[in-house]
Amino acid sequence: MTFSSDGTPLFALVMAGGAGTRFWPLSRRSRPKQLLPFAQGRSLLAATVERLTPLVALERTLVVTSLDVAEAVRAELPQLLADNILAEPEGRDTAACVGWVAWRLARTAPGAVMLVVPADHLIPDGAALRSALATAAATAFARGGLVTLALRPTCPETGFGYLEVGEPVGAAGAHEIRAVKRFVEKPSRAAAEGFLAAGNFRWNSGMFAWTVSAIVDAIRTHLPDLAAGLDELMAATDAVGESEALRRHYPGLRKVSVDFGVMEKAAPVWAVEVDFAWSDIGSWVGLAEVLSESECGVSIGDVVTLDCEGSVLVSDGPLVAALGVRDLVVVATRDAVLVVPRDDVQRVKELVERLRAEGRSELL
């Protein structure tokens, strides 16, 4: 890669902090979505790190997670140095997470390029991802500014953010590069259909590349309060050590997403166009869509069906025996069974809230 010929190191930040209740009852506080075995039996997190490895050296792969699951994350990634697994005392959204790692790298590798990838996406073609990330890193190094991986929409999805892009300004490898003109939050169905027809909109993948100096500058410019908090955190780290510094200062950091807090306001932002299969599997139905090519539904684990259609049936323990059900999601674990129509699957959070309110924390 061009930028590494002069020794510029490439780091990756794997964001593994999500708690995620959308996969309850399979996901729990102690086993969030990124630790679920949705990547052909391996966890999404393990698959994410393995996908990166031929591109990013393991000693430059940093995983940020929460204190709650740091132990489980370490167990899932035995190949990683323990020092490379960083634990937030509480989640403060992605800008703080990215900022913390950037501030750390600014001390040890200020000239580095940094990739940012979520730990809970499903991307079967690792080589295609690495090609795209290499291009994004090279673009960030060569052009400056912030770089995001952009996917050409295949349907009017309302669950993703969109990017409005300009004409191609160049290409690197197989990937066109365009300037991002505007970020659009999750649109209405009608708006998404308009974006799809217009042709100059892309899905925002949530995967980024930038130089350490570019993201530090962007945070100082667009989120000065976060930058000040990070300065304090680093000063406290020197004074009292990182654990204590995090305990004191991390919970006070400005809580905002890197998309909303930085990317939407920064310029230039470059979109590197990619076209690999990708899913952020936001729900059981999303998982089913990734796993099954038909509309007949999908079964995972010990499931027996008779005359079922369009249903997502998952077992992580007891046999699930379903007869004549239509468009239903059933997820059975040793201690909890979820039953919800496909169309209501986004409401699982309400059930989880109800259980929390009823003091059923052993099930969360």
Added chain:
Amino acid sequence: MTFSSDGTPLFALVMAGGAGTRFWPLSRRSRPKQLLPFAQGRSLLAATVERLTPLVALERTLVVTSLDVAEAVRAELPQLLADNILAEPEGRDTAACVGWVAWRLARTAPGAVMLVVPADHLIPDGAALRSALATAAATAFARGGLVTLALRPTCPETGFGYLEVGEPVGAAGAHEIRAVKRFVEKPSRAAAEGFLAAGNFRWNSGMFAWTVSAIVDAIRTHLPDLAAGLDELMAATDAVGESEALRRHYPGLRKVSVDFGVMEKAAPVWAVEVDFAWSDIGSWVGLAEVLSESECGVSIGDVVTLDCEGSVLVSDGPLVAALGVRDLVVVATRDAVLVVPRDDVQRVKELVERLRAEGRSELL
């Protein structure tokens, strides 16, 4: 009671032989329906024996069950003499069960009156049942012939057999007595509606009374092959003991119900009219109807619901969390979860057959 003033003893046969797959996965080979805790937390069997007790002495209460569950039945009925729990080596339907007990009683108490009650019915008002059974026993003693308890239909139920009855021939206690003109097997919906409108049809409860001599005579007349088999069984009992005799001769007994094999052909048959709440709870939906007065559905065990309607949600282990489901039956146990629409609940047997075919006997 009139017939006991001269010392005629009253026996009860509790038929507890059913295997029953309709309540799978809660019911198993080792825990058939009559052992399920559907009687306010107690088993249907225990509740049945307790209902009889003030009327029938415990030493005259005989429970017939299958070898598979005899141990569990003994554990459920610690107050009963072990000798009063009789185990069939295999189920041969109700005529053989009734005949075996009648043939035994013909030796030890030939002048006795015998009540026959299934172990898996739900009858909340024990006193009303005992009043009806006392009347039935007195009728059997005074009039001879066979006596059945008859319920006035409250809806055009297609799951029960019907009795066409004549005009009242008398009354005993609060109960009218009528001659049974004809037995009708489970009718079509249209026929059931006709029966309900006609007014001279009753539900056949499956609870009977007769003298030992009357039922022995009726079996000899209408099921001579069964009678011959029972004669052999008793002779073999004398020769080799009851266990070995059962092993040799019981499986060869004619397999037919007492309704079809005897009652439909015998005369006179008397119907003692009763009007207590009664259910044979033939399915999860039947159970729900007994337990809930509304159409909103019913939850048993550890169940949390949000916006559910008309559903039967049962847990015997894991939490069942249901959101937005309509007219669904969910039954969760430690090792199996059933999901089936209300309207398909009679098809649970198909699922059980499927599991049997797939060698999943640990779940049956």
